[in-house]
Amino acid sequence: MQSAANPALSESPPALYIHFPWCVKKCPYCDFNSHPISSQASKGRYLDALQEDLAASLASADPQLASVFCGGGTPSLFGPDVFATLLDEIKPWLAADAEITMEANPGTLEHQDLGDYRRAGINRLSLGAQSFNALHLDALGRIHSPGDIRTSFASARRGRFDNINLDIMYALPGQSPRQAEADLSQALELEPDHISWYQLTIEAKTEFAKRPPTLPNASDVAEMEARGLALLASRGYERYEVSAFARPDKQCLHNVNYWRFGDYLGAGAGAHGKLTQQGRIVRTRKATQPRLYMNDPLETIAEPVPADQVVVEFMLNALRLQQGVSFQEFFRRTGLDESAISPVWESLAEDGLVEHHRIATTPMGFAYIDGIIQRFLT
Ligand SMILES: C[S@@+](CC[C@H](N)C(=O)[O-])C[C@H]1O[C@@H](n2cnc3c(N)ncnc32)[C@H](O)[C@@H]1O
Ligand code: SF4
Structure with a gap:
């Protein structure tokens, strides 16, 4: 089923994602579009391709960007000058107080003054800490030590980053509950502004899927x-999304836009976008392989989201937010009306899994999001 065109449905995308597809080496659990980095030369070509891609998509969408997220892969394999160049290109479309995040791997920052990234215009840093236990970092195939996390965090604070996220994973191979708690305590000792706390999942086609490690029991x-x-x-971090915890006013605006089913542009190899165009919701993606992307950075595959899928995609995102969203926001974002969800919603509310007057789970339903989504599929 195609989505019905609804002329009232339009939006200027408030967010931009830029993908950096290389890492020093591939981690055995990772299914992101990341490739071991080969030569210095391809970085220059990649920057050229990004500039061409961004110039075209920004000119056509003419967005007012409230957030930019430079993710990967490992964006910090690129120097501050690259980000200064890109942010200069984006400048005419940036809101004055835009949140501009860069993901960084602590193992790539030892020779870098992080203040240089801050001066280039990045104002939020997301450090892939993962664990503070050297044995677990080794089991995850990480290139950094617990000391590297502390050094890069201190360098970021010295460099005037006042918005820093730490990514931490739990349920690691051989990890005990006490060790998982110790990881979080050590992360909290650094007083980050935000923590993303993910359960390790075994993704298809990764090294861990081929040779599964022994994971903690349920x-x-x-x-x-x-x-x-x-x-x-207890330390004042509010859980505002399934895996996201923030100090007051430090929620990640960029990710909140995804969870509220907002629009965004995607630039770079394999980058996805979501746009509301001429009354339709359209998903866009770029060639996944860096080589193919660099050959033709303007090539974009665009596919309208069918109406029956729109409801599921909306719920998959919005129900992850502790606060959920209003019904008005659902109507405004999707162009659909109550009839698209009402029978299922009412039965979920009767079961005590979702709220009656808002698109949000109850505290009980928050633990069963997958089951709730399933009800929209059947
Ligand atoms: C795309 S990675 C980017 C960060 C950076 N490349 C790094 O790893 O340091 C974003 C985060 O997703 C999380 N992640 C990646 N693969 C995961 C998996 N299989 N299970 C749970 N979390 C995962 C990690 O915490 C990682 O920091
Ligand atoms: S550093 Fe991050 S993006 Fe790169 S392979 Fe490891 S988890 Fe994936």
Whole structure:
């Protein structure tokens, strides 16, 4: 089923994602579009391609960007000058107080003054810490040590970053609940502004899928979650999304836009975008392989999202937010009306899984988001 064109449905995309597809080496659990970096030369070509891509998509969408997210891969393999060049290109479309995030791997920052990225215009840093236990970092195939996380965090604070996220994973191979809690405590000692706390998942086609490590059992994972959630709450980090915890006013604006089903542009190899065009919701993507992307950075595959899928995609995002969203926001973002969700929504509300007057789970439903989504599929 195609989505019905609704002329009232239009939006200027408030967000831009830029993908950097290389890493020093591929981690065995990672299914992101990242490739081991080969030669210096391709970085220059990649920057040229990004500039061409951005110039075309910004000119055509003419956005007012409230956020830019430079993700990967490992964007910090590129120097501050690259970000200064890109942000200069984007400048005419940037809101004055735009959130501009760069992901960084602590193992790539040892020779870098992080203040140089801040001066280039990046104002939020997301450090892939993952764990503070050297054995677990090794099991994850990471190139950094616990000391590298502390050094890069200190360098970022010295460089005037006042908005820093740490990515931490739990349920790691051989990890005990006490060790998972110790990872979070050590992260909290640094007083980050935001923590993304993910359960390690085994993704298809990764090294871990081919040679599965021994993971903690379900009762240990439940204990890790209970202890971790209590610890984060006790230190004033609000859980505003399934895996995202923030100090007051430090939620990630860019990710909140995704979860509210907002539009965004995507630039770079394999980057996805979501646009509302001529009353339709359209997903865009770029060639995944860096080589193919660099050969033709303007090539974009665009596919309208069918109406029955729009509801599921909206719920997959919005229900992850602790606060959810209003019904008005659902109507405004999707162009659909109550009839698209009402029978299922009412039965979920009767079961105590979702709120009656808002698109949000109840505290009980928050633990069963997958089951709730399933009800929209059947
Ligand atoms: C795209 S990675 C980018 C960060 C950077 N490349 C790094 O790893 O340091 C974003 C985050 O997703 C999380 N992640 C990646 N693969 C995961 C998996 N299989 N299970 C859970 N979390 C994962 C990690 O915490 C990682 O920092
Ligand atoms: S550094 Fe990050 S993006 Fe790169 S392979 Fe590892 S997890 Fe994936």
